Amino acid sequence: MAPPGPARAEPKEDHLGPVLQRLTALHPKAIDLSLDRIRALLTRLGDPHLHLPPVFHVAGSKGKGSTTAFLRAMAEAAGYRVHAYTSPHLVRFNERIRLAGSLIDDAKLIALLERCERVNAGAPITFFEITTAAAYLAFAEVPADLVLLETGLGGIADTTNVIPQPVLTALTPIGIDHVAFLGDTIAKIAANKAGILKDGVPCVVGPQPAEAITVIEARAAETKSPLFRQGRDWVVRETADGLVWRDRVVELSLPRPALLGAHQVVNAGVAVACARHLSGFAIAPDAIAAGLRQVDWPARMQRLTRGPLVDLLPPGAELWLDGAHNAMAGEALAEALTLLPQRPTWLLAGMLNTKDAAGFLKPLVPGLQGARCIAIPGETNSLSAEDLTSAARSVGLTAEPAGSAEAAMRQIAEMIRADAAPAPAPNHARVIIAGSLYLAGRILSENA
Template identity: 40%
Template structure:
């Protein structure tokens, strides 16, 4: 699967173009190319601090942010690899607490691509190898890896023995790669399980849990299941809004408390998550070009389960919605739960990406179409919420001058 991204730094843009010229399309994802690439680079993945590996359809990025907040509050230096980025390519790689700078990113990407000519790895595989190189070169106490797609065949799944693994909320997404049933998706996600390593799992459907238990059992991984092996602690109060973030915080805490390689106390974790930051998750925009003294929020909800979680926040506070949805996403599944709490609906395209036609969405769901977010927000009363795509959310943050750090 080819990932299409852009970068403002000309060196990074040139490296992305170089990877595109090396890339060889194939029908199935797998670990063969990343393993060959890493072997040529000296296997930097074997020189990482204790790893916390997080999979899931929704919530895995938030869980990573909450893990990081707790670990850093305890004084630990933490590497983090997440995807996609919202505004700057550097957001994907955080080295010992700081986003990788352009010089370092250009260096590690160039070193990876020097070995990639005859491998043809995907951009995500190249990113993963680059992150491992950067992490291995800098001392840290912990490393957090967010699965990019699935789990079993994801490039991050080359870590042989992480400290703990976690599976956040599951739903149907990327069905061409992960399967068309929740059991098939769960089987792929559970592929991060490792022998003797705790696998912490949020409560999901019976079919999903049966699949997870089967994979974990075959791998010899002990499963710690919400509602059976641990319960939600309502006193955990993450800064990220929504009942789903309380569950993600509890997932993160159970991952931390299930292992003994890195120490974080419950009280320290509570303090950390109270200041956690994860952009484009019901984020209020500061005053800027798109939100000049107007109450405006942005959220990257892009599939039905994420939209349902966002809708639960809106139950007590309906908003004027601006929505843009990628062409390959379930428009009705995203719009229906949000529209139930909309004061008005305005549909926009997702810049630089194939997206559902705004006029067609307006005809189907009511509301109006606008050529872009600026036009959609012009004269729109408060409170306003922009949602439907992480790519749209990233564009909004960029246009408002709100850069994730």
């Protein structure tokens, strides 16, 4: 389930605003991290989660969204109609629910949310629980061949974990994250996330720390779930012109993923393994290759080339956006930046107060000139600009607070110009915006 606290504020022009705000007000005063509330609501709704197409279920600390995006692109390239449930959204809530290839439209989503609201009858329930119930209704009512479900938090008590018998599960890399809810060790977090394993259902396992593997294997023994582990049962590696993916049966030569970064090679490899092990589905190598080329997943090393924030920078300076928000993602982002041509790089950061800011920022320090830190607009659970600045300084990063993304960008632009003087065209700099998917959503909205 999503952590306690207010749901993110919706843009004022969003037609969904009124119903989403009413649902937020139902948030229980205490979180019991159980599935009792969601199960009770689903029962009153006619158990839509029991009437879905075959379900793929994924959990992990890093990469589950990208893995889901890759797998969706592959399955759609093979001709399948695919539903997908992901979180959080970037700009519009509709992004969380994709029906047979298209984002759910406002009218249908409002009708489903209001239906859940009526049936719930004012009982305490989290925002994530009731909106997930709406997704199940949508998936049960619109024909499709496959449902892709991404956990919101953990696994055992996540609202997506009510599916009794998915066709396949997957565990992307597990690290330290959400310690207040999942535990303060890799083993505890892995035990929670491995809670999505079901009796006899195969599970694809991405690269994991040794402590996580021990726990995952124990859970798989309990559930008699066959594991397909990276490094043991399949491997993926980069080549000069793409990827090679190999298991004990086939070796596939594949194109480079459309998403940038070594971590996306890992995510692509997990998705290929999932495509190979989706029982009842035929996803041929050409569809897998097409999915890698065609995948679209915003705010994952996304280059912004136009818009008011871009216009604030000197001509030729690059602006990139990434949703990285924990220590593992900080390491992946730092590595991804090394793949780009070398340029002086500045960071514009905003983070939630539930995240390890210092842990996220530390890997980035060697590649940065400095940072400007902001509070995420509209997010009650955002770190203040001052607190984030303190975290940045604690790991050796030169940082200052700023009042907004626009103000931060103006300050960075001035520093870029000063560093470039006396050159007439300061076109050698790069700015990366990162720290939170919620921040990424605000940036995409502001820069539209």
